[in-house]
Amino acid sequence: MEKEKIEQLIKSLKKNRIEGIYFSSETDLINFVIDNLKPGITVGIGDSLTIEQLGLFDYLRQSSIRFLDKYQPDITKEERSQLYRDNFSADIFLSGINAITLEGKIFNLDGNGSRVAPIIYGPKRVFLVCGTNKIVQNDEEAISRIKNIAAPIDAKRLNKKTPCTKTGICLDCKSVDKICNYYTIIQGQFDKERIKVLLINGKYGF
Numbered sequence: 001m002e003k004e005k006i007e008q009l010i011k012s013l014k015k016n017r018i019e020g021i022y023f024s025s026e027t028d029l030i031n032f033v034i035d036n037l038k039p040g041i042t043v044g045i046g047d048s049l050t051i052e053q054l055g056l057f058d059y060l061r062q063s064s065i066r067f068l069d070k071y072q073p074d075i076t077k078e079e080r081s082q083l084y085r086d087n088f089s090a091d092i093f094l095s096g097i098n099a100i101t102l103e104g105k106i107f108n109l110d111g112n113g114s115r116v117a118p119i120i121y122g123p124k125r126v127f128l129v130c131g132t133n134k135i136v137q138n139d140e141e142a143i144s145r146i147k148n149i150a151a152p153i154d155a156k157r158l159n160k161k162t163p164c165t166k167t168g169i170c171l172d173c174k175s176v177d178k179i180c181n182y183y184t185i186i187q188g189q190f191d192k193e194r195i196k197v198l199l200i201n202g203k204y205g206f
């Protein structure tokens with residue numbers, strides 16, 4: 001992606017009191033996160049293929065933090081639900097996003113709300129990791145990206161029985177398996193230090 005567009009996005013985010021930080025390499029982004037993992041702090045995560053691709057889960061598991069790891073083997077449904085609630089009091093919450101507009105608005109879609117809720121409220125700080133493939137022009141393109149790219153792929157990944165897993169595009173279903181239950185748009189925040197967007201050049205997640 002062109003440098004001008006990334007600069008435009010960072011300026012737009014700043015107007016919304018959100019810091020956007022561009023990393024030219026995965027190593028720089030990973031080091032930024034690691035530098036913030038002070039011993040003893042609690043760190044939660046929302047589902048994110050981007051974070052997985054960057055190998056950040058391994059760093060979180062190896063560091064001397066309390067990691068609210070919902071992917072640990074043999075975790076029960078009740079234990080996972082408790083971790084979701086614990087995320088609200090985390091020192092840092094890490095997540096991906098579904099789209100971000102050049103106007104500085106962050107779009108997310110969620111099935112049960114466990115990812116979008118702590119992004120909005122609870123954790124002291126939130127790092128949203130985003131590949132430049134998720135940068136779009138405006139709200140309309142953001143919704144289109146979610147409906148016609150992100151949600152169908154995610155529904156398929158989660159083995160949901162929804163029409164989009166066959167068509168590859170959203171058919172506005174009313175299925176019990178529907179993952180498109182909560183759309184959120186972040187377009188500002190009171191505490192300008194809380195949410196930061198960590199941008200990385202390239203295709204990450206979907």
Ligand code: SF4
Pocket residue numbers: 147151152155162163164165169170171172173174175177178179180
């Ligand atoms: S509303 Fe239904 S069909 Fe549309 S993307 Fe979501 S799950 Fe798929």
